[in-house]
Amino acid sequence: MLASHPLEIGHLVVPQRRTQEHATSGGDLAERMRSASIRKLESKEHVFCEGDPRIHVFQVEEGVIAIYKTLSDGRRRIIDFAYPGDLIGLGAGKEHILSAQATCQAKVRCHSAVALESLAESDAGLALKLYKSVCQELEATRDLLVAVGQRGAVERLASFLLALRRKDARDPDTVTLAMRRSDIADLLGLTIETVSRTLSKLRAMRVIDVEQGGTTVTLRDIPRLTELSNA
Amino acid sequence: MLASHPLEIGHLVVPQRRTQEHATSGGDLAERMRSASIRKLESKEHVFCEGDPRIHVFQVEEGVIAIYKTLSDGRRRIIDFAYPGDLIGLGAGKEHILSAQATCQAKVRCHSAVALESLAESDAGLALKLYKSVCQELEATRDLLVAVGQRGAVERLASFLLALRRKDARDPDTVTLAMRRSDIADLLGLTIETVSRTLSKLRAMRVIDVEQGGTTVTLRDIPRLTELSNA
DNA sequence: CGAATGATTGACCCCCTTCAAAAGCGGTGG
DNA sequence: CCACCGCTTTTGAAGGGGGTCAATCATTCG
Numbered sequence A, B: 001m002l003a004s005h006p007l008e009i010g011h012l013v014v015p016q017r018r019t020q021e022h023a024t025s026g027g028d029l030a031e032r033m034r035s036a037s038i039r040k041l042e043s044k045e046h047v048f049c050e051g052d053p054r055i056h057v058f059q060v061e062e063g064v065i066a067i068y069k070t071l072s073d074g075r076r077r078i079i080d081f082a083y084p085g086d087l088i089g090l091g092a093g094k095e096h097i098l099s100a101q102a103t104c105q106a107k108v109r110c111h112s113a114v115a116l117e118s119l120a121e122s123d124a125g126l127a128l129k130l131y132k133s134v135c136q137e138l139e140a141t142r143d144l145l146v147a148v149g150q151r152g153a154v155e156r157l158a159s160f161l162l163a164l165r166r167k168d169a170r171d172p173d174t175v176t177l178a179m180r181r182s183d184i185a186d187l188l189g190l191t192i193e194t195v196s197r198t199l200s201k202l203r204a205m206r207v208i209d210v211e212q213g214g215t216t217v218t219l220r221d222i223p224r225l226t227e228l229s230n231a
Numbered sequence C: 001c002g003a004a005t006g007a008t009t010g011a012c013c014c015c016c017t018t019c020a021a022a023a024g025c026g027g028t029g030g
Numbered sequence D: 001c002c003a004c005c006g007c008t009t010t011t012g013a014a015g016g017g018g019g020t021c022a023a024t025c026a027t028t029c030g
Helices: A028-035 A113-122 A124-149 A153-168 A181-188 A192-204 A222-229 B028-035 B113-122 B124-149 B153-168 B181-188 B192-204 B222-229
Strands: A037-041 A046-048 A056-062 A065-070 A076-082 A099-102 A106-112 A174-176 A208-211 A216-219 B037-041 B046-048 B056-062 B065-070 B076-082 B099-102 B106-112 B174-176 B208-211 B216-219
Touching (some): A056 A113, A065 A181, A076 A124, A076 A181, A076 B124, A106 A113, A113 A124, A113 B124, A124 A153, A124 B113, A124 B124, A153 A181, A153 A192, A153 A216, A153 A222, B065 B181, B076 B124, B076 B181, B106 B113, B113 B124, B124 B153, B153 B174, B153 B192, B153 B216, B153 B222
Antiparallel strands (some): A056 A106, A065 A099, B037 B106, B046 B099, B056 B106, B065 B099, B174 B216, B208 B216
């Protein structure tokens, strides 16, 4: 399972994402993506770290990648979870400000950042796609900001579960938590204990069900959950 | 002072910002900006609201504009404060998702959104500028997310003051709070009382000074403030 | 099976919220 | 000029939600 990494890449590129329509709408970009090399990641393995030179842009193929920032006191603030189809590594600077780490086994497709950017300089269509891609990313970040800014832990968890449902697609009544409680906690600005307690509370309210060692969550009452999220 | 509004615009466009280098680097865009009409705003007056059709893009000329989202329970979550030079109203959708409201007397320059976007479709340079503009905006939103995700009120206020210092430019040791305590509270996810109390605490710590009816803040110990912000 | 990692649950405490009151500050009019 | 009013800020006291510490349970893997 963890055999041959085509490890031509050590520590690379910058962070960002959200481009699920690139697959459908992007012609040239999608082509380049397809031809790029694949890198396999174990759980907790880094795609890149803060401060590394921004050489590549990645697209998530499988699994979930946590995009985060490290605070001076060692705490970790997760900015976003990147899902298959999402781009990570876009950005303006020469080195990246965020780190990217797999929350579970994952695969990313990597290709040159400078190639992409120089191409965009002459191709308005591509540049516009990048623009709209980042716009969506921005919107997602704002939604998270709204959720985290909310007072209660219930509100945050409810927002989080609904956001996952939107990304995850698949079964509309089931979401898979392909990350640890600590990852969720670092995303929502809570502690592991509060995350766990709040999930239990939601379960007691008959709003959700938690199964399979806490990784699969069934949404039993989505209207109620939406109400609780206060979106 | 509040005489003739060239009020060809009622409720308009979408939200976003951060483009302070457009003035220096943007040729065509800067030109169009210059020729567009100016709209004056009283404190608390809206530039546009959630749900309004996205017709114009605005650039702040004077004052501060709060970009916010309204929650279902009536609470208000401020996403960002737009300062002179910042763009608000960029976005992909046909109507905007956020509201924009002046926190004090302000002026904005407005011009057509469709014109800007159609121009970007053929001009890769302009599209790239928009892209980089949104990248910066995204970065700012992430920073806010980090700050809001932090535990303590002191950390949040410290981050906020330092962010203001970066935007405000001018005197590096002085920031002007051109907004009410309630605006700051809604940005940081705190209450007015906590904002006030925390400012008092920082003053007692000799880290800042508050003057002129609480609108002018002098940063006495920036290293300490940075330390407290935990960035 | 036993060790390691992660999840859950409990008890206690602190920080922020909530409720309440007072004090600044700016305007307007007598 | 000052009294009065509205708006905002500041400060105080009490309560609650989540953090912290700690123990138990569950799952995986050697």
